[in-house]
Amino acid sequence: MTEPTVTLFSSDLLSKWGFNDGDTPESWLHWCETQGVDHNAFSFPWAALVRKHLVPAIEQDVTVLEILTMHNPIRAQTVDGIDVTQLWRGGGGGAPTLTPELVEVPMAEVLRLALEEAGLSEARRHQGPSPR
Numbered sequence: 001m002t003e004p005t006v007t008l009f010s011s012d013l014l015s016k017w018g019f020n021d022g023d024t025p026e027s028w029l030h031w032c033e034t035q036g037v038d039h040n041a042f043s044f045p046w047a048a049l050v051r052k053h054l055v056p057a058i059e060q061d062v063t064v065l066e067i068l069t070m071h072n073p074i075r076a077q078t079v080d081g082i083d084v085t086q087l088w089r090g091g092g093g094g095a096p097t098l099t100p101e102l103v104e105v106p107m108a109e110v111l112r113l114a115l116e117e118a119g120l121s122e123a124r125r126h127q128g129p130s131p132r
Helices: 010-014 026-035 046-057 085-089 107-118
Strands: 005-009 062-066 074-079 102-106
Touching: 005 010, 005 046, 005 107, 010 046, 010 074, 026 107, 046 062, 046 074, 046 102, 046 107, 074 085, 102 107
Parallel strands: none
Antiparallel strands: 005 102, 062 074
């Protein structure tokens, strides 16, 4: 049996609505439920996933920018030295083709990154947020 994964599409770097429009994937929520993981204890790590797994796999030279927004939180700023920010809202002509088309990240790695980003340890993942 193959471990479930989160799919990161390269083209999502070029859109305001990419990466599930910044929303947590349903497949992640389901996986957390089946694993007994309290997904409310930390944020889904879109930016960390993109920086650590997608950008290094892309054959083109891509720079990314993190954005505080309710939409896609990480987008391409340049591709092969060309500014592509006009593509974020679907304007500016043809988008460059990014290869590979996608990468798959195992759910266990997503959890590791989420916990790391939140400063939590694996042992505390089931407990939820610390009481204050």
